[in-house]
Amino acid sequence: MAPTLRRVVAITSLRLRVLAGAADLDRPVRWVAVSELEDPTPFLEGGELVLTTGMRLTPPDAGPYVTRLVERGAAGLGFGVGLGHDDVPEEFVAAAARAGLPLVEVPRQTPFIAIGKAVSDLLAAERYEELSSAFAAQERLTRAALRPGGVAAVIDSLAREIHGWAVLLGPDGEPRHLAGDGADAGTGLVQAEVARLRSPRAPSSLALSGPARHVVVRPLGERERLRGFFAAGADRPFTPVAHTIVNTAGSLLALSLVRGRDQLAAARQVRAAVLELLLAGRHEAAERAVAALGDAPPSGPVVVLACDPADAEALYDALPGFTAPFGDLVAALVPASEAERAAAIAGTHGRAGVSAPVPTGELATGLDQARLALGSADPVTRFADLAGQGLLSLLDPGLLSGFAASLLAPLRDYGSRADLVESLRAYLACNGHWDAAAQRLGVHRHTLRYRMRRVGELLGRDLDDPAVRAELWVALSARSHTGRHSETGSASL
Structure with missing residues (x-):
């Protein structure tokens, strides 16, 4: 962000004196322009501190001159004295006061180039501060990504860094994690735009702006293997530093999701091997293998679920107990006390067969029961219920x-x-x-x-x-x- 005119006039070595517009000194100064033209505005972009000695200006020129500067968006006027004018003409002071344009007196001993250098130094300092702030934010986001639950931690950190809100959505557009004030309302807006990012010629990101709402929406992953979406919003426009922070968060989220998927795939391969060991009765070997996952199969009587889910990823996250791939199915070993809750969860994600409680030494029997029960047309079938339907219910x-x-x-x-x-x-x-x-x-x-x-x-x-x-x-x-x-x-x- 550019330094304000207040910071410029506060530099004691410049010996600047404010004559008008003291209430508007918080305007940003983006550059210093020196001009002796009666109308310098064609050479201005807005935000400049215009410096002049008034050599070609007369008191009647004051009103039109000041008006043109205001219309062009000048940050202020510096009037040098001791050359063309011994003092700043009262007409210029009055015109600036009426227009709300800050006017400062530049003494003869202060070269205009000194003011230019001072503003340049302030701009460089501001830029350095912005870069330092961006690097610090990137470091905090990176540390968040390395923590357990890194994806959610990045979303939380992003919301804090931009002083706004952030949301992570799955590939289906459903919210997975929200952070910051306004995230609930912002999520609805983002979901309405997600379809645009799925189209074949979709842009790489979307930016939405309104009077008090500014939102950036980005996909995560390649369009062919979309892993989700994320969005960040605030009640003011994003600065270049904020855009840098959002871009960094997007890269970290994409990497975290890819790494997380790879880790999940590897963990499920281990779980599948552990299930084979358990079915073979090699419980000690199974416990050693699964210890690396920070998990353990349930002990005591268990109920086995054979699940045929519509969305295996969601089912793995939702089911209690020990879950593992079993061919095209998902097998779950659940403590008997959790059987009803697990069956209800499985039923909301597809079809499931539920065994009777079995000792851990008879898991193969439990899995056979669960697979037989899965053959029923009902979403959830318990093996015990098949007995009332007769032996023929077990046959294809x-x-x-x-x-x-x-x-x-x-x-x-x-x-x-x-x-x-x-x-x-x-x-x-x-x-x-x-x-x-x-x-x-x-x-x-x-x-x-x-x-x-x-x-x-x-x-x-x-x-x-x-x-x-x-x-x-x-x-x-x-x-x-x-x-x-x-x-x-x-x-x-």
């Missing part, structure tokens, strides 16, 4: 239907008027009791005996064998079970 409906159709095909293809399938069903339902089965069918028991001999011949199986009876009963039951499954699936669609 397609495989079950194919097995039944293949096994019973010879009976359906038999050309007799006798319904061998229903006769077999009655016979098995009555546990092989001829009289009860015949009475159910409304036929003589000798007729039923004949039909069962024909069934045995067509199937090539011994109906007195309990295993054969079990297979036939499963095949007969499959028709009604798969029919109910299909109806349930259609209704759910």
Whole structure:
């Protein structure tokens, strides 16, 4: 930021005396311009301290001269005395007072070049101070990035450095971390602009400005592998130093996210190996391997969850207990006391099967139970609930239907008027009791005996064998079970 005119006139060696506009001395001085022209404004940009001896100026020129300087945005007027004028003409003092333009008297012994050097030194000092401030802020941001939870720490530090607010958003545009006053309101504004940064020809960043709101929005990562967005806002325009700080924060956030993803991927590979050790019963080796992660599998009875999430990243962060990749699934070992909470969380992220509580020495059994339960159409299915649905609920409906159709095909293809399938069903339902089965069918028991001999011949199986009876009963039951499954699936669609 440029030094103010107040700082310039405070330099005692210049011996400047304020004659008008003392209330406006806090204007920034961006340069010193020396001119003896009646109208120097074509050569000004605004913010200059204009110095003149008034050699070509007369008292009637005072009003128009001062007006032109004000309209051009001059910071002030320095009137040198002792050459063209012994004193600053009263007309110039009055005109400057009316226009609110600071006017200072420059004594004969103060060279204009001395004022120019003094302002130049102040500008250099201000620039050095700005650079030092930027370097210090960058150092603080870097230290924040190296701390645990570095991404959130960078957002917190950025909000403090710019005296405003900052927000981190995920690739989906949802806020992940907010810091600073105004972050809540600013997040809504940023989310509305995120879609623009996703488009193929999107700019590298967006700047939004309003009367009391100034916001910068930037994507994190390459557009093909977008890792999120961040935004910073304040109630005043960003200075060059603030822009430097925001850019530094963006670079640190991008690096932290990449490093974090790589570390997470490596940690999950370790967890997958630990899960394999646990399933193999090698608990001591598993504990040594997972110790490097600062974690440990739960002890005591655990519940195993087999999860098929829509967003595995979000599920890993949300689930309690020990989580690890398991093929295309996410497996979670959860203390029995946390089972219900974990199941509810898993259900909000996709589908999950939940085992019964098992000792840590029987994790393989728990995982098998959880995977069987995952086969249900419900978002969350507990293995214990499958028992009430019968053994057939554990079998794949397609495989079950194919097995039944293949096994019973010879009976359906038999050309007799006798319904061998229903006769077999009655016979098995009555546990092989001829009289009860015949009475159910409304036929003589000798007729039923004949039909069962024909069934045995067509199937090539011994109906007195309990295993054969079990297979036939499963095949007969499959028709009604798969029919109910299909109806349930259609209704759910």
